[in-house]
Amino acid sequence: MIVELKQQFGNVFEAALLEEIARVGTLRAVPADFELIDIGEPIKGVPLMLNGAIKISREDANGDELLLYYLEEGDSCTMTMAWEMGEKKSKIRAVTELPSQLIMVPLSAVEQWSSHYPSWRQFVFKSYHKRMEELLETVDSIAFDQLETRLWEYLLEKKRIIKKEVLTITHQNIAQEIYSSRVVVSRLLKRLEQQEKIKLHRNAIEMLS
DNA sequence: ACATTAATTGTGT
């Protein structure tokens, strides 16, 4: 585990902290489409992403979902860090988008790190900053963009995350993630296809870049 | 190989 850890976080954390992480953390390999945590569940630890991608989403009172952002290698989940502020239950849902490897660090261990390791303080700070930026982008697109633009941006982001030209997903699933309805998504996708931006297949969308 | 069923996608109102 120490090898993967250094590869991804070697430049981020000081040596002593890397050893500490290796000592208290556990390596987890998770398949794609695996639910790591759901809304309301108690937070177990802080994840450090080694590789893969995790989809972070939120849910409204009716149970409708909304994609917030993705976690990628080198990322951590800022929300879990708010645990120190007294929040013990998760406010988000985390589902793997790709097979992923991550190190889980128990929260009890993390408590002291901020005061002991400057690099950890830095890391937490930067994480917050990055998440905040991503969230603002998402909020902007919801508030100001046309749905067609938002859908297109969603597709581009998905392609970037999974690094494939063909996205295997149903219209229904897309609708849930961008908080719209299946019929609307189908029609917008059809238009994108007519613009030669994509090609539609069953359970799949081919990106024509 | 065929029929049946379910899931996904397309279209009109």
Place this chain on the structure above:
DNA sequence: ACACAATTAATGT
């Protein structure tokens, strides 16, 4: 938004 048609995949016999 709703209803329904059309298409494709999955399953059982």
